[in-house]
Amino acid sequence: MASRPRGAAEPGGERELLSSGDVARTIARMAHQVIEKTALGGGPGEPPVLLGIPTRGTSLAARLAERIAEFSGVEPPAGALDITLYRDDLRRRPTRPLADTTLPDTGIDDRVVILVDDVLFSGRTVRAALDALRDHGRPRAVQLAVLVDRGHREFPIRADYVGKNIPTARAEDVAVLLSEVDGRDAVLLREGEAKA
Amino acid sequence: MTQLLIRGARLYGAGDPVDVLVTGGTIAEIGEIEAPEDAEVIEAGGQVLLPGFVDLHTHLREPGREDTETIETGSAAAALGGYTAVFAMANTDPVADNAVIVEHVWRRGREVGLVDVHPVGAVTVGLNGERLAELGTMAKSAAGVRMFSDDGHCVHDPLIMRRALEYSTALDVVIAQHAEEPRLTVGAQAHEGEQAARLGYAGWPASAEESIVARDCLLAEHAGARLHVCHVSTAGTADVLRWAKERGTWVSAEVTPHHLLLTDERLGTYDPVNKVNPPLRTNADVEKLRAALAEGVIDCVATDHAPHAPQDKDCEWSAARPGMLGLQTALSVVAATMVETGLLDWRGVARVMSERPAEIAGLPDQGRPLAVGEPANLVLVDPGAQWTVRGAELASLAANTPYEGMRLPAVVTATLLRGRVTAREGKIC
Amino acid sequence: MKHLLATEGLDPDLATAVLDTADGLKRTLLGREVRKLPTLRGRTVITMFYENSTRTRVSFEIAGKWMSADVVNVSAGGSSVGKGESLRDTALTLSAAGADCVIIRHPASGAAQRLAGWLEGTGTSVVNAGDGMHEHPTQALLDAATLRERLGGIKDRRVGIVGDVLHSRVARSNIHLLSALGAEVVLVAPPTLLPPGVGALPVTVSHDLDAELPALDAVMMLRVQAERMTGGFFPSAREYSIAYGLNEARLKLLPEHAAVLHPGPMVRGMEIASAVADAPSAAITEQVRNGVHVRMAVLYHLLAGEEETK
Numbered sequence: 001m002a003s004r005p006r007g008a009a010e011p012g013g014e015r016e017l018l019s020s021g022d023v024a025r026t027i028a029r030m031a032h033q034v035i036e037k038t039a040l041g042g043g044p045g046e047p048p049v050l051l052g053i054p055t056r057g058t059s060l061a062a063r064l065a066e067r068i069a070e071f072s073g074v075e076p077p078a079g080a081l082d083i084t085l086y087r088d089d090l091r092r093r094p095t096r097p098l099a100d101t102t103l104p105d106t107g108i109d110d111r112v113v114i115l116v117d118d119v120l121f122s123g124r125t126v127r128a129a130l131d132a133l134r135d136h137g138r139p140r141a142v143q144l145a146v147l148v149d150r151g152h153r154e155f156p157i158r159a160d161y162v163g164k165n166i167p168t169a170r171a172e173d174v175a176v177l178l179s180e181v182d183g184r185d186a187v188l189l190r191e192g193e194a195k196a
Numbered sequence: 197m198t199q200l201l202i203r204g205a206r207l208y209g210a211g212d213p214v215d216v217l218v219t220g221g222t223i224a225e226i227g228e229i230e231a232p233e234d235a236e237v238i239e240a241g242g243q244v245l246l247p248g249f250v251d252l253h254t255h256l257r258e259p260g261r262e263d264t265e266t267i268e269t270g271s272a273a274a275a276l277g278g279y280t281a282v283f284a285m286a287n288t289d290p291v292a293d294n295a296v297i298v299e300h301v302w303r304r305g306r307e308v309g310l311v312d313v314h315p316v317g318a319v320t321v322g323l324n325g326e327r328l329a330e331l332g333t334m335a336k337s338a339a340g341v342r343m344f345s346d347d348g349h350c351v352h353d354p355l356i357m358r359r360a361l362e363y364s365t366a367l368d369v370v371i372a373q374h375a376e377e378p379r380l381t382v383g384a385q386a387h388e389g390e391q392a393a394r395l396g397y398a399g400w401p402a403s404a405e406e407s408i409v410a411r412d413c414l415l416a417e418h419a420g421a422r423l424h425v426c427h428v429s430t431a432g433t434a435d436v437l438r439w440a441k442e443r444g445t446w447v448s449a450e451v452t453p454h455h456l457l458l459t460d461e462r463l464g465t466y467d468p469v470n471k472v473n474p475p476l477r478t479n480a481d482v483e484k485l486r487a488a489l490a491e492g493v494i495d496c497v498a499t500d501h502a503p504h505a506p507q508d509k510d511c512e513w514s515a516a517r518p519g520m521l522g523l524q525t526a527l528s529v530v531a532a533t534m535v536e537t538g539l540l541d542w543r544g545v546a547r548v549m550s551e552r553p554a555e556i557a558g559l560p561d562q563g564r565p566l567a568v569g570e571p572a573n574l575v576l577v578d579p580g581a582q583w584t585v586r587g588a589e590l591a592s593l594a595a596n597t598p599y600e601g602m603r604l605p606a607v608v609t610a611t612l613l614r615g616r617v618t619a620r621e622g623k624i625c
Numbered sequence: 626m627k628h629l630l631a632t633e634g635l636d637p638d639l640a641t642a643v644l645d646t647a648d649g650l651k652r653t654l655l656g657r658e659v660r661k662l663p664t665l666r667g668r669t670v671i672t673m674f675y676e677n678s679t680r681t682r683v684s685f686e687i688a689g690k691w692m693s694a695d696v697v698n699v700s701a702g703g704s705s706v707g708k709g710e711s712l713r714d715t716a717l718t719l720s721a722a723g724a725d726c727v728i729i730r731h732p733a734s735g736a737a738q739r740l741a742g743w744l745e746g747t748g749t750s751v752v753n754a755g756d757g758m759h760e761h762p763t764q765a766l767l768d769a770a771t772l773r774e775r776l777g778g779i780k781d782r783r784v785g786i787v788g789d790v791l792h793s794r795v796a797r798s799n800i801h802l803l804s805a806l807g808a809e810v811v812l813v814a815p816p817t818l819l820p821p822g823v824g825a826l827p828v829t830v831s832h833d834l835d836a837e838l839p840a841l842d843a844v845m846m847l848r849v850q851a852e853r854m855t856g857g858f859f860p861s862a863r864e865y866s867i868a869y870g871l872n873e874a875r876l877k878l879l880p881e882h883a884a885v886l887h888p889g890p891m892v893r894g895m896e897i898a899s900a901v902a903d904a905p906s907a908a909i910t911e912q913v914r915n916g917v918h919v920r921m922a923v924l925y926h927l928l929a930g931e932e933e934t935k
Contacts, residue, residue, distance in 0.1 A: 082653065085664040095626070095930030097642060098649030135659040393820030394633070396734040396758030396794055401821070466735040512712055512733035514757065
């Protein structure tokens with residue numbers, strides 16, 4: 001039986017891992033990392049395109065774009081990439097409603113695309129996003145930014161930008177709350193059904 | 197001589213139970229009777245004794261569609277339903293428009309011997325509505341045809357109908373009309389009303405029936421002939437009949453059990469077991485038909501028993517053939533719609549299911565009073581029992597009953613044809 | 626959703642969900658070169674058309690293929706149906722051959738419902754692509770999608786349906802869906818082309834097109850078949866066109882924002898003037914475009930979620 005990581009949630013309970021302030025600082029740090037890695041504003045070449053995976057990835061991508069603009073003076077185009085139609089587990093649940101796919105006017109051809117999501121877990125979501133991306137065009141490179149990496153990968157996928165690494169037990173659940181969606185910012189650890 | 201004692205029956209469901217002794221086909225004694233030695237005894241236990249039922253409108257499908265019913269299986273269904281006489285419609289294949297066919301049907305019915313089968317002769321050759329069939333020859337044949345009908349089709353040409361009525365007066369027979377103006381029912385699938393409008397079925401308007409009935413009543417009146425209206429289905433037709441009878445026209449009419457119970461709401465099942473001609477109509481029609489039957493404006497109940505093969509019902513509505521089984525369920529449906537509602541007592545049931553039909557058809561030995569000296573064509577009914585209808589268990593070869601799975605009141609416990617038990621406790625004897 | 630057989634009784638929330646999905650599909654395909662989604666890969670869709678119809682069949686076929694389903698077309702003429710095979714047997718054969726979904730168009734009202742009954746327990750879904758004069762639910766859905774786009778919504782809008790309502794499954798399906806979604810429906814037709822018992826439907830009825838046009842947000846013109854003239858439903862094509870045709874003069878009677886719809890195929894000069902069919906208010910090509918997305922959405926709701934029993 002896997003030992004419970006230090007600070008794990010009590011059964012049926014939840015524990016706040018990141019506070020509102022922590023979230024803001026984490027996003028800021030990620031923005032700096034993006035600027036550095038993509039050499040943004042330091043020379044010619046277009047900024048990367050940030051595509052958030054709905055629902056919360058979209059808000060994260062928008063915030064990240066704002067922070068990057070603030071720190072570098074260059075605003076990367078941001079949008080959303082819905083992966084519902086590319087999921088491999090559709091038949092396990094009742095019909096899912098589609099979320100928004102909005103690509104910025106720049107398109108993605110020959111651009112660096114950074115997929116943005118709240119939690120990286122099994123990697124299936126990102127894999128579906130790569131499939132979806134493929135039908136929209138041919139990026140020069142694809143990178144991945146996640147607020148939380150909680151381990152338990154089922155695919156050979158790793159993030160380029162990680163806000164926080166949080167080791168978890170499979171049965172636990174990491175919930176990212178964002179004010180645009182949930183009314184407040186926080187990252188919570190919950191006991192319960194893990195969603196891939 | 198064979199003797200049979202029915203012990204403890206209530207005549208017409210009224211009064212105290214009495215015993216009825218049947219000797220050699222006749223009612224010999226009524227009262228408190230000790231069973232003679234060797235007499236068969238039927239314990240009636242207070243059940244209702246009625247004269248055997250007479251169905252003026254049945255389809256026995258022989259010759260031509262013996263895969264759906266034969267004279268033998270149809271007779272069995274009739275006996276189990278309490279019938280001692282049935283009139284077999286002429287729309288067989290070949291059509292019963294000549295003496296040869298009607299005599300075959302007559303003879304076969306006697307051979308089977310479970311019910312008196314009276315063949316109905318066609319009015320026109322091949323039912324095509326153009327030329328009169330040999331009504332005289334059929335009437336004088338061994339079959340003794342006393343009713344003629346093109347049922348399935350309407351004799352729509354007014355001149356042909358007039359001639360048929362006039363000609364019939366010399367033969368003292370009845371012309372029975374399937375009232376449907378064909379120009380108004382082209383492609384019709386269901387009663388023209390809200391349900392058909394909603395479901396996109398071409399409609400069969402009430403006026404297509406009423407206009408023909410009105411016309412034929414006038415023609416019959418002018419000819420002094422006897423007209424019978426098959427399967428009345430609309431409130432308007434009942435009004436026309438009342439008007440015609442008040443004028444003294446010699447017109448009689450029948451209504452089917454299904455038109456007393458079912459409405460076009462059945463269309464919502466999309467199941468063609470509910471498809472019938474004339475179609476199921478509205479609640480208002482059902483109410484009016486029940487009242488008219490109770491009043492006598494509609495004279496009798498007739499089943500229009502119409503067996504159909506599975507492939508003719510297990511399909512989309514417009515491809516299905518119209519028609520429902522009726523012989524074994526008739527009494528129960530009449531009990532449910534007329535007796536339990538208080539519109540008829542059992543005396544009234546005897547009138548509409550036995551006496552009036554026998555009178556209309558001119559049968560001397562059916563629909564007789566329950567009295568000493570009368571022929572023992574009898575039916576014993578348990579009014580308090582119930583049964584569940586299962587098409588597969590009915591005696592007909594076909595199973596197209598709209599009452600599948602329904603629980604109905606009143607069970608026929610014994611049927612006697614001229615003193616011989618033909619059906620007993622749901623089994624043929 | 627297990628089957629899509631009718632709009633009568635269709636849950637308005639479910640209908641709205643399908644329209645939202647259609648919208649989402651439309652937007653995700655916009656501007657793409659690769660018009661393909663993997664969502665229904667490995668699912669088999671069979672179209673059974675007992676009536677000729679290239680446009681609807683092609684629309685369904687494209688819808689299925691864009692979702693990566695395997696689509697097979699069966700038409701009554703060249704198949705065992707011509708040899709007398711019953712509808713029931715044909716359906717069971719196709720289901721047994723592996724159809725996850727059967728799309729049926731048939732001249733008998735109620736055919737799709739019967740099919741769904743015979744296929745109970747097989748796991749195969751049924752889509753009604755038009756059964757006799759009864760229903761054509763995907764047409765109503767694509768009409769609703771078009772109206773949503775053009776008018777910004779359907780609730781409280783006034784929609785006129787003009788023409789041969791009596792024989793029209795498109796009219797019936799639209800009446801049910803539009804009223805379920807909160808629109809007011811007005812039927813305009815000569816008395817002979819209205820179903821008896823029309824009073825039971827959630828509509829108002831008028832015989833005067835000119836009087837109704839100024840208050841409509843949308844008008845749907847129905848095709849009038851030539852056979853109806855020989856049936857005595859109206860005296861002549863000319864008289865029909867004069868009284869009920871949407872000509873240029875009548876187009877001016879419509880409010881500026883109003884949309885003109887037609888389920889097609891149009892008889893230009895009869896129920897709709899050529900110039901009107903090509904005017905900006907006409908949304909006919911949008912209807913066709915929306916038809917593919919709506920049908921994709923229907924297939925998505927039937928086949929992409931966990932299997933349902935109802």
